[in-house]
Structure formats: C-alpha cells, structure tokens
Amino acid sequence: MRDALRRLSQGEAHPFDVSTGWDVVWEHARYPQKAVLGLAAGRLAERPLGPYDFKAGECRRILTRLGFAPVPKRSGGQESDDADDAAEADLRQRTGLGPTEKASLIRARRGQGIFRQNLERVEKRCRITGLRDRIHLRASHIKPWRSCSDHEKLDGNNGLLLSPHADHLLDRGFISFEDSGALLIADALDTRVLDQWRISQPRNASAFRAAQCKYLSYHREHIFLGRED
Structure with a gap:
C-alpha cells in the first residue's frame, strides 16, 4: 500500500478519476481510494486494474482492514459546483446544438424547464x-447533471x-435510496443533523420504477x- 501511495505522490498516471466520496490521507495529501487500491492490487493481479474492478464500499472495507481507512470528503460541494461550471462552459461552446437546445440543458442544471x-x-x-406543495x-438530479448525457439531463x-x-x-452523498425506496444514510452524516431536521430513520418510501433504478445505482456507486453495514 505504501508503495502505491508513494507512486501516486510522485505523479504516476492511472485510470482512476478524482474520488467523489472518500480519500486515503497519507503524508498530509489525499489520494482517491480506488487509485490507491488499484495500483497496489495491480501488482498482485499482474495486470492493470481500472475503476470498474472495485466497488466504492468494497474498496473502503479492504483499505480499512489494511490500516489505510479512507476519510470522507467534506469539501465536495465546491468541487461539485466547479465541475458543473466546467460542464456548462463546455456545453455553451458545443457545436451542433442550437440555442434553444442549449438553453433547455442549462436550465435543467438548475432544476428548471423541461x-x-x-x-x-x-x-x-x-x-x-x-x-x-411543489x-x-x-x-x-439523481445522477449529477455534469455527468449526464443530453438525454439524461432532461430525463424525468x-x-x-x-x-x-x-x-x-x-447532492452531497449523505443519503441515497435502495431501489425498494428504503432510505440509505451514510456513516459520514452526523446523526444530530437527522434529529434537528426531523428526518426519521429508517424511513421507507414507495419503490422506484425500473427507469429510475439505473440512476439510483449510479448514485449509490x-x-x-x-456505510459499513
């Protein structure tokens, strides 16, 4: 593990994106949990590993057992906003889309319009x-606007x-849902927030339709x- 972290600290290229939820902190720097485990396990597997070789929860449990417990990202809000801004800037510069289509997609970022x-x-x-009361x-959006195709940006x-x-x-990943409608609460969420906002746990809503479940799967992953359980 330390060798993987050393390689990351030296800027070694890897196929793993910046993490959305959890990082490994080592020598006062943060590294994506999948990148750490992927580089370390790649030598054992004798092949390069990629993002889809690990699930986030599984990755976190393995790293914790090895003594490199990931920590939640607390500053994800600004990072998400910056990523949305960059995606909107790219959209505005795209060719092949008329002004009406662009406006619809941009309004969707703000939860408006179509x-x-x-x-x-x-x-x-x-x-x-x-x-x-609407x-x-x-x-x-369940799957973040910045990560969506044009169709997904407008899909109800x-x-x-x-x-x-x-x-x-x-939006910040502190809650999610099972396909059944059951509420999932992240370990990183202080339970006092739930109490003060009068969010009871566990809470169960009606099951989601099949077309919604693929987006919920993305959100959970x-x-x-x-959470550990």
Whole structure:
C-alpha cells in the first residue's frame, strides 16, 4: 500500500478519476481510494486494474482492514459546483446544438424547464418529508447533471422532488435510496443533523420504477458516501 501511495505522490498516471466520496490521507495529501487500491492490487493481479474492478464500499472495507481507512470528503460541494461550471462552459461552446437546445440543458442544471416538467410527471412529493406543495420542492438530479448525457439531463426518471435540506443531503452523498425506496444514510452524516431536521430513520418510501433504478445505482456507486453495514 505504501508503495502505491508513494507512486501516486510522485505523479504516476492511472485510470482512476478524482474520488467523489472518500480519500486515503497519507503524508498530509489525499489520494482517491480506488487509485490507491488499484495500483497496489495491480501488482498482485499482474495486470492493470481500472475503476470498474472495485466497488466504492468494497474498496473502503479492504483499505480499512489494511490500516489505510479512507476519510470522507467534506469539501465536495465546491468541487461539485466547479465541475458543473466546467460542464456548462463546455456545453455553451458545443457545436451542433442550437440555442434553444442549449438553453433547455442549462436550465435543467438548475432544476428548471423541461427537466422539471418531466420530473413532475414521475414524482409527486418529497420522499423524505412527504411534502407535496411543489412550490417548496427542488427538482434534483439523481445522477449529477455534469455527468449526464443530453438525454439524461432532461430525463424525468433521473430526478427527485425534494425539500431543500433533503436535496442538499442527496447532492452531497449523505443519503441515497435502495431501489425498494428504503432510505440509505451514510456513516459520514452526523446523526444530530437527522434529529434537528426531523428526518426519521429508517424511513421507507414507495419503490422506484425500473427507469429510475439505473440512476439510483449510479448514485449509490459514485455519489453516496457509503456505510459499513
């Protein structure tokens, strides 16, 4: 493990992206958990390993057993905003899209326009608070807007209507959902937040439709900060 971390500290190239949830901290620097395990295990496997060779939760459990427990990313909000800004800038410069199409896709980032209209045909209330008054609900992407294809940016199945505090928790990976509708709460979330926001646990909503489940799978794998059980 230390050899993998040393190689990362020296700038060795690898196929793993910047982590969305957890990092290994070593000598005051942070490294993506999958990159650490991937480089270390690659020598045992005698082949290069990539992002899809590990699941985030599995990776974290292995590293913890080896004494290199990953820590949650607390500054993910600014990183996510910066990534969204970069994706929007790229979209504005794309050729082959007219101004109307670009405007629709950009409004979708903010939970507006066609995306919200499509979402309101699928979801009717906040799955956390039960609130139905849509004027107080945000249209939140399940798979982040920055990571979506044009179709996914506007797909109503890729969204939830959420109260503002629930939107924050989903966006930052502190909560997610099983396909059954069961609420998942990350270990990184201070339970006092749940108490003060009157979010009961466990809470179970209705099951999601099949078209929503592929986006939930992405969220659980790439955005949710995870839990050990």
